[in-house]
Every structure is written in C-alpha cells, then in structure tokens.
Amino acid sequence: MATNRPKGGFYIDVTCPGCxxxxxxxxxxxxxxxxxxxxxxxxxxxDTPPAYIIKSDKPKREIRFRVDRHLKDQGLPLTQSDFSLKKIYYPYWKVDALEVKTRGESLSRIETKKTINILTTEINTIGIGQVGQVVKACVSGGVDEPKYQSSDLSVNLVPFHVNQIAGPVVDGVPYSIGMRTAYMKMTPYTDEDIDDQSDFIPVMKQWTEVLDQLSGRLAAEGMRYADPNYVPGRRLVQATGSIVYFPYFICNTGSQKILIDGINGRVVHETKLRGDEQPTQYADPHIEFGKLxxxxxxxxxxxxxxxxxQSHIYICxxxxxxxxxEKNNPMDDGVYYSPGNHSRHDPLFPFWVFKLHKKTVAKIAKMAVPGQAPDRIVVPAFRIANFKVLRRLTQRITAAFPQFDRELVETFSKDFQSVDISLPEAITHAEMCLFCEKAVKQPNLSPDKVKINPRSVELLYAPFHEENYFYVDSVINAVTFAKNTIVQ
Ligand SMILES: [Zn+2]
Ligand SMILES: [Zn+2]
Structure with a gap:
C-alpha cells in the first residue's frame, strides 16, 4: 500500500570526515x-552495489559452550581436544525495491509468502532441488493472467525487501537471513575487515543476475519446477542491491560438523564429517563493490x-x-513557485515537472482532447503513502498546470516543504502512471518496459491550504488530496 521505504532499522556505521x-x-x-x-x-x-558486514565478536569459548550444550541435549559426548572452529562471513544479496501489484493478484501474493517461508525455513532439511518442487506445489493452484475489464486499472506500488545467498552453496547455510538485514547494525565492508580469524566466502552472483531471477527472466539455480516453462517472477521497479556479509562458525568435533549462527549462537545445521573431507576452495570472481x-x-x-x-533539492x-x-540527472530548468492569490503563509508543496510529448501527457492526465494537453507532466515530490492517491493527484495537477502562474524561487522560506522524492523515483512514479493507462489495453505489459525520457526537468512549488481533511490548492481551488496520505 505504501510507496515509501520503511524508516526503521538498518543502521550503518560510518565515520565523520571532520573529526x-x-x-x-x-x-x-x-x-x-x-x-x-x-x-x-x-x-x-x-552507483555500484556496496557491501556491508554484520560483525560477530563472539569469543571461541562461547561458541564451544554452545556446541557442548547442543551435543549434551543430543546425548552425545562433549567436545574433545580435536575441537576446531572457523569463522566465515557468508555474502547475501539484500534487495530493496518497489513491487508493482495489479488487481486480481491477491491470490498470488498469499502464495508467494508461503514460498519465502519454505525457502528460509526448510532449506536445511531438504535439498534445494526439492524446494523448487515444494514451491511449485504451493503455487500450482495456478494464477490466471490478470484480465482488465474496467477502463481504470487498479495498480499499487508496494515496498519489497528480500535477501538471498550471493555465494556458492555451502552445506547448511540458510538461503536467506530473513528480516535481520532490516534491524542489525552493519558497517561498510572494507579490506581492513579481512583478517586471519575469518574466511570471506566470495560473491559468486552478479547483481544483474539477482534482478533477472527475481523478475522471472532467469530461473534461480537449483530450482526445478514441474512445468519447465514456469519461472516465478515479480514486477519490480527502483530496485537497489547491496551485499551483506553474515557471520557463521563452522565447528568440527569428533565426527560432527556443526554450523553456528555468528550472531545468536544457535545451531543452524549439523552433518557427519566424512573422513576424506578437504577444505573447499572457491574461485573468487572478484566482483567489485561500490563505496559509501x-x-x-x-x-x-x-x-x-x-x-x-533531508531534501533532494536545496537553494543556498x-x-x-x-x-x-542527483548525480546523473541535472535539473536544467530551475525551481519555481506559484504565488497564488493568498497572502497567508500556506505550505508550498514541491512537484517535479517533466517536459514530455503532449500525447503522453494527455494519456496520463486522461485528457479528452489530446491537442489541448499541456506538454508537461507534474508529479508530487513529497511522499504520499498510497500510489492511487499519488496517481490521482498527478492527473489533476497535470491537467491544472497551465493555470498555475510561475515565478523563480530565490530562496526557501519555512513554507517550502522538503523534496522527499528523488528525481529517478519521481520518473518511476510517472512511468507507473503511464503504465496504468497502457496496461488496460495490454494486460501482459511489463512495467519496466514503460519509459519516459523527460526533455527537461524543473521543480514547482504550489501553495495548498487546509480544508477539513484535505489540502486544497490556493491557486485555482480545484486540486485536492487527503491530509492523512502525506508521509511525514
Ligand atoms: Zn565529527
Ligand atoms: Zn552557496
């Protein structure tokens, strides 16, 4: 429902360049x-995905204690002098994106949740190939292609967060670390993190591969489905990825090999040691990480x-x-505001203004006569919790835009609200508004195929005043949105 990313959790540890x-x-x-x-x-x-590390400072004796307690619970002899332990940092891809949901897909949403649970919880007890079968069994109820009868397609953007293994398959290492990337403290990974105490398992999977798998363009490795043509996929936009190294301890004692979670100290997996076991060497493809x-x-x-x-645009x-x-998208046309007719201090809300082909603008704004359409689409630059509200406001203010007078802003007063939506995100929102209009006639249209290329970009501040539960624009008194849909 919300188009915003959650604000909680995920702490990153960095240092101040001043002190x-x-x-x-x-x-x-x-x-x-x-x-x-x-x-x-x-x-x-x-621009390239960065890497973080969740550090474990658990001492060896604590891990050994955990292993002993586990062995005792199993009625097995405690660790002996042959006990050995190795700390590994295993890489996961953390994916943050927005998922495009269309009406008629509620069924698949529930089933997809099951998929995730199976992947995270049962991977230890059954092989990865079997997991594919289980997943397919779950989804086999079948999801019909969405068919849109109505002229108004209902589309929503929902935050999507997931993580999955980025390294080679290591016995017992879970496929996902679940929600832990959302609240655990991470530090940016640097070469200084490499020491004799721990092994870093190399990242084997490229970010593009992860995206292709999540979007269903590529089958995940090790997955087998009853229908070979079936590849589960999601429609994701604004996807960003990062690597998270998570700690595990591999403990060998007697004929047991025990994998311990490096944060909570729990036993994740255990196997019998084979006599001829050699330490595994992984060919490291040396994937480059970005630097924060x-x-x-x-x-x-x-x-x-x-x-x-916090704002994406400032005026000194x-x-x-x-x-x-914005790094790659310069704002060419400056910052304007519409003074309106009011002398009172109405809050000024920011909107991104993109110059586009009139036909495109007419389609998004649902204008009856395309020739009369403005050549600019106007998209909120403040955060709105609901995509439907965002889309309606985009349509209304785009249609009303020619009636808004504009003056150059010299300096921001306190009435100017901050720009919460980055330029790339606003372009995605505009593309999704266009997608909604196009998908009515093309139900199989993929949202990432809908692109707009603004010929110029500017920022417009428009005054709004409160009327009961709504904000109403103070220029033509016609554009409204509900107060409670603003995300503070
Ligand atoms: Zn400082
Ligand atoms: Zn300055």
Missing part, C-alpha cells in the same frame, strides 16, 4: 549531524553549510544557487 568520530546512520537518512563535532554531513551512495562516502553538507558554489533537512541561502543531490 573521525563514529556516526550511526539509518537507511534513507542521507543528511546528518555529527554528534561529536557538530559537522553537517551528507552520505553519498555509490561521507562528505560535508555544503554548497558547492560558496562552501557554506546547507540546512540539516547565501549565494542562491540551486543544489541538486
């Missing part, structure tokens, strides 16, 4: 103040500190330059 002090950073918060020296800082995410960087949050033109607000209060945090 070297440690910073705790929550996912999604890219501007922060150092609690040690007061510097205002900005975190810059890399932390920089001072300053105006690139005059060097003055920018405000501590000193030299009045427009500062965009």
């Amino acid at each position: 070297g002090g440690r910073l705790d950073l929550q996912e999604d918060f890219f501007v922060l103040q150092c609690s040690h020296c007061g510097s205002i800082l900005r975190v810059i995410m890399p 960087t932390v920089d001072f949050h300053r105006c690139p033109t005059c060097g003055i500190d920018l405000p501590l607000t 209060h000193n030299c009045h330059s427009v500062i965009s945090l």
